[in-house]
Every structure is written in C-alpha cells, then in structure tokens.
Amino acid sequence: MATLKEKAVDWALKEMAFGESRLKSHLAFHPFGHLPVLHHGQFTLYETQAIIRYLDRVLPEPLLRPDASRVAAREQLIGINDS
Numbered sequence: 001m002a003t004l005k006e007k008a009v010d011w012a013l014k015e016m017a018f019g020e021s022r023l024k025s026h027l028a029f030h031p032f033g034h035l036p037v038l039h040h041g042q043f044t045l046y047e048t049q050a051i052i053r054y055l056d057r058v059l060p061e062p063l064l065r066p067d068a069s070r071v072a073a074r075e076q077l078i079g080i081n082d083s
Contacts, residue, residue: 003052007059049079 004011020026021033029037030046037044038051040058045051056065 003055003064004059006062006064007055009059 001011001013016026016035021030021035026037027033029039029044032046034046036048036051037046038054040054045054053065056063
C-alpha cells in the first residue's frame with residue numbers, strides 16, 4: 001500500500017473475511033493462501049517483494065528502488081530480514 005501511495009495512483013483494497021484466503025477462489029491466485037495478491041489488469045502477482053518490484057517498474061516516477069545492478073543486488077538484506 002505504501003508503494004501505491006508513493007506512486008500516487010488510484011487503487012482499491014479488497015477486504016477478506018476470516019478464512020477466505022483458504023478458499024479455492026483465493027488459492028487460484030496465491031498457492032500458499034496468503035496475502036497480499038495484486039491484480040493489475042489481466043496480470044496477477046503474489047508475495048510482497050515481487051509486487052513491489054513490479055509496481056516500481058510499471059508505475060510512474062518516482063523510482064523507489066535502486067536502478068543500479070550492484071546496488072539492487074544488495075537488497076539481499078531485505079530477503080534475510082523477511083526470513
């Protein structure tokens with residue numbers, strides 16, 4: 001949500017009832033039954049870091065993540081922290 005706000009684009013949040021993430025309808029979008037899931041047109045993506053990387057590339061400026069290859073590779077710390 002912070003990425004979408006920083007990019008100043010219109011978006012909508014779909015609330016889910018308790019247990020709804022385990023329904024087949026949601027599992028079709030996220031095989032682990034977790035959140036978040038992003039629906040962008042006909043494209044669906046899950047897992048926070050993948051969603052943030054995607055949104056940063058397809059939405060207008062400002063660029064929120066490093067563009068330089070070696071600097072971007074240092075994002076390994078984000079993965080370590082998430083684990």
